[in-house]
Amino acid sequence: MRDIKYVLESWGARVVNSNDSPIAKSLSGLIPHKIKSRKRCSDDDGICISNCIVSLYEKN
Template identity: 45%
Template sequence: MRDMSQVLERWGAWAASENSGVDWQPIAAGFKGLLPHSRRSRVQSDDDEGIMIDRCIAKLKKYKSQEHDLLIAHFVVGASLRTIAKKRKCSDGTIRKELQAAMGFVDGCLCMMI
């Protein structure tokens, strides 16, 4: 069983380095100006894995756009869960639950692809 948090961290680094063909916004909706632009090096997934995860993220956007935005904000942009919770004016627990559901969707989607 894979650790989806690590998989999505690697994918986020891959997508942020402009390898993603989906053309993610450089800043997720509503998060412009919250984080300083930094070029720290992160471990990236390879292109094959990145493309597979991109497909799953695109399916998530079709069904649950709020959870999609949460994944982009946290893993690609690098916003903390607390920052996202403050922006949405809800509790950290609510954001964690949404993140867990989104990660479960992506994991299930990856299982169906393999």
């Protein structure tokens, strides 16, 4: 089992460094370099976490 804090931090770094969303592109200049340089999660982990987040938003 992995540390959930580390997994979510690496997912956050992946989201910040992604240019898939127009919102992410417009906010990219506001993200500190320290966050941009964090290790990113794998694509499989990122997709899984993103799907969970979407599911949580839909249910609330």
